[in-house]
Ligand code: C2E
Ligand code: CA
Ligand code: CA
């Protein structure tokens with residue numbers, strides 16, 4: 549009965565988007581993709597700005613479609629969320645991350661952080677905590693390495709008990725980060741109260757840091773806020789050396805972006821871990 553929870557999913561209320569038909573074609577294909585195991589988890593390195601070392605990675609899903617080739621998450625995650633298929637897909641992501649963490653350890657390598665994205669829809673699954681606990685045991689995951697990334701809109705969503713879910717998962721030792729920070733609205737007192745250890749500055753602000761005064765001031769303010777809340781701060785979408793220097797000057801802790809690496813398959817990530825990268 550326990551195995552079932554991982555693969556069963558709830559169909560959510562379609563009336564929410566009555567005019568949106570985009571799920572019709574893709575949904576049966578997504579169900580097939582789950583059955584045929586057509587997903588892959590790519591990794592984008594996370595770099596400690598001060599030392600320049602790879603401290604870990606963010607896992608990002610891709611769909612290896614038999615005819616259409618590699619499909620990026622923006623093309624199917626929204627449908628997966630709308631239909632509830634994000635629940636089994638989300639478990640696939642966590643088990644893949646667990647398996648890869650085991651392989652990294654077996655190669656004699658180590659990382660401090662491995663994050664994956666969690667959709668607020670996954671908190672609608674009442675088996676969430678139990679299933680994750682089971683995956684942690686199965687792959688002997690060191691939960692201090694595991695991090696779940698959640699967006700502000702997920703966190704402050706009122707229909708789902710996301711905050712209770714976070715508290716429960718935190719008792720397993722899992723870390724949380726706030727994704728796309730700055731794009732939604734955060735309640736700072738809640739940010740302080742919840743077990744969120746890091747904030748990820750959205751790429752849209754980082755990309756404007758050298759050209760747009762507003763973006764520059766926003767990034768500075770977000771870094772300052774993280775410092776005063778005693779949280780780790782990570783910049784995503786870092787593409788240039790100039791952006792990196794700016795972030796470094798204002799005390800941003802970590803960076804992720806094309807400057808270092810695009811999201812890459814597991815084997816390439818492990819190669820980078822072993823050999824370092826060329827800036
Ligand atoms: P995200 O979590 O904000 O992930 C960052 C996205 O920015 C990734 O796109 C990444 O490839 C891209 N990116 C990273 N560095 C750079 C850069 O320097 N420049 C530019 N232009 N882009 C950069 P990706 O992999 O296509 O993922 C898109 C979104 O799909 C993610 O945004 C996330 O919201 C969602 N997603 C990906 N994997 C999963 C998953 O396993 N579960 C869930 N629920 N959502 C996922
Ligand atoms: Ca993310
Ligand atoms: Ca993000």
Ligand code: CA
Nearest residue numbers: 727728750751
């Ligand atoms: Ca984003």
